[in-house]
Amino acid sequence: MLYNFAVLFGTLLAMEGVGTLAHKYVMHGWGWWLHRSHHAPQLGVLELNDVYLLALALIATALVALGKAGHAPLQWVGAGVAGYGVLYVLLHDGLFHRHWPRAPRPVNRYLKRLQRAHRLHHAVKGRSGSVSFGFFYAPPLAVLKRQLRARRQR
Ligand SMILES: [Zn+2]
Ligand SMILES: [Zn+2]
Incomplete structure (x- = not known):
């Protein structure tokens, strides 16, 4: 059980790296189009960009299916991918962009920094x-602002 949680948690962490690179x-x-x-x-509730979420859901489903078919612990990798997708929707769509009817507010410094970044x-x-x-890690805001300024001057 502990091993499975380690796989799940490790996948969540790894997904931030994969997500950032992707x-x-x-x-x-x-994939800019x-x-x-x-x-x-x-314009509406859904955007073309949500196709990426759909792809994530399909990958997670496939991993869970493979895990259940005897390729353990892939189902826990799949759970990690799915968990990342859920956290992404909560944080990115809900908190950052307020795509929901009731807009939550960032409650701590970490979330505020993520939102500003x-x-x-x-x-x-x-x-x-x-x-x-x-999406879950942001460099210090001062660094980001410096990068933006440097890019504008180019
Ligand atoms: Zn972007
Ligand atoms: Zn965004």
Whole structure:
């Protein structure tokens, strides 16, 4: 049991790395056509960018199915991927962008820093030159602001 939780928790941690890299090199790279909707003013409840969440859900489901079919502990890796997706929706859609009818507010310094860092991510309009690609870790705001300033001067 403890081993399974370690796998789950390790997957959650690893997913932040995977998520950051995917956001930087895929979503702001060849996958920009899907992610662009997220950097434009929002029109409805859903955006094309949600396809990435759907892909995440499919990967998690496949991993859980494989785990159940005898390839343990893949079901716990799948649970970690799914957990990351749920936390992402709560934090990113709920707290950062307030896509919900009732807007929660960040209650501590960590969440406030994440929210401000994500606002800086959206400060750059287009595909390139953005900062802060992570969702659960953000570099210090001073560093991000310096990066943004340096990029504008280029
Ligand atoms: Zn982005
Ligand atoms: Zn966002």
